[in-house]
Amino acid sequence: MTENRSVEDAVEAQRAIQDQVDAVDARSEAPEPGPMQAGARTYPVPPFPQGHQSKPGAEHALDPAPLYDAPFYRGSGKLEGLSAIVTGGDSGIGRSVAVLFAREGADVAILYLDEREDAEATRAMVEKEGRRCILLSGDVRDRAQCEAAVASTVEAFGKLDILVNNAAFQYHAFDFDDLTHEHFDETLKTNLYGYFNMAKAAVPHLGTGSAIINTGSTTGIDGSGELVDYSMTKGGIHAFTRALSSNLMPKGIRVNCVAPGPVWTPLNPSDRPNEQVRNFGKQAPMKRPAQPEEIAPAFVFLASPQTSSYITGEILPVIGGY
Numbered sequence: 001m002t003e004n005r006s007v008e009d010a011v012e013a014q015r016a017i018q019d020q021v022d023a024v025d026a027r028s029e030a031p032e033p034g035p036m037q038a039g040a041r042t043y044p045v046p047p048f049p050q051g052h053q054s055k056p057g058a059e060h061a062l063d064p065a066p067l068y069d070a071p072f073y074r075g076s077g078k079l080e081g082l083s084a085i086v087t088g089g090d091s092g093i094g095r096s097v098a099v100l101f102a103r104e105g106a107d108v109a110i111l112y113l114d115e116r117e118d119a120e121a122t123r124a125m126v127e128k129e130g131r132r133c134i135l136l137s138g139d140v141r142d143r144a145q146c147e148a149a150v151a152s153t154v155e156a157f158g159k160l161d162i163l164v165n166n167a168a169f170q171y172h173a174f175d176f177d178d179l180t181h182e183h184f185d186e187t188l189k190t191n192l193y194g195y196f197n198m199a200k201a202a203v204p205h206l207g208t209g210s211a212i213i214n215t216g217s218t219t220g221i222d223g224s225g226e227l228v229d230y231s232m233t234k235g236g237i238h239a240f241t242r243a244l245s246s247n248l249m250p251k252g253i254r255v256n257c258v259a260p261g262p263v264w265t266p267l268n269p270s271d272r273p274n275e276q277v278r279n280f281g282k283q284a285p286m287k288r289p290a291q292p293e294e295i296a297p298a299f300v301f302l303a304s305p306q307t308s309s310y311i312t313g314e315i316l317p318v319i320g321g322y
Contacts (some may be wrong), residue, residue: 092265140194210253261319
């Protein structure tokens with residue numbers, strides 16, 4: 001049915017709506033929404049006391065301390081009897097993944113660079129969950145060290161079911177002219193060669209129902225002008241995930257990726273200058289960074305054959321909204 005009204009009536013109707021909305025606007029300015037809190041506990045919001053850290057970064061020295069132990073998360077045997085190796089498992093996302101894997105019934109090997117104090121704290125948490133944990137110091141850029149880490153894991157636990165590729169190097173270069181070949185090489189060798197080296201060493205020990213989970217990043221989706229090399233590697237990790245998943249499908253090995261946004265871990269305070277560290281995560285839609293325990297359940301989901309048997313080759317963004 002066609003509405004029968006004049007041009008004058010249409011103008012009057014539009015102005016009446018305009019007057020109504022303008023009156024609301026005049027009464028009060030819309031308040032600026034604060035950081036979103038939707039979890040089981042309240043999470044820290046910027047500005048933070050923390051300043052710049054030296055590489056590779058230490059979790060025990062961060063202020064505020066990252067929240068990784070997920071006290072409200074209840075295990076249900078999703079990984080019962082399985083064994084896993086987590087690179088970069090001493091701190092940050094890797095530490096929280098190790099703790100939740102143990103809570104779900106898995107034994108965990110932690111591969112770390114040299115942050116022994118953080119690694120020991122992670123081992124204590126895994127053992128508190130009633131599971132075995134071994135610590136392995138090594139550089140994922142080195143093929144032999146990756147092979148030795150996998151061999152040690154298999155020797156300790158009798159098998160390997162899950163590989164979590166998580167170790168990473170990140171350092172900003174605000175001007176492309178300042179991104180040196182040495183800097184570029186360090187990033188690519190750690191983030192790409194490291195994932196490849198670990199997968200090559202692990203696959204011969206993985207069987208039907210096993211899983212590889214890679215840590216990607218929102219920078220691999222959207223890019224970051226100050227992290228050109230890091231963004232490049234994370235995009236490569238996303239492509240590696242999809243390609244490797246297709247290659248390993250006949251073996252029954254699933255390969256997936258979690259792509260976080262900003263997360264409060266040692267990686268970023270050891271990358272950014274003081275002011276950016278204090279306000280880290282403020283640019284996210286939730287106006288705060290994630291805590292590691294908010295990311296780790298995604299790894300549990302993708303690791304468990306009970307919850308993700310029909311999922312492979314996927315990149316799961318956990319970025320705090322759009």
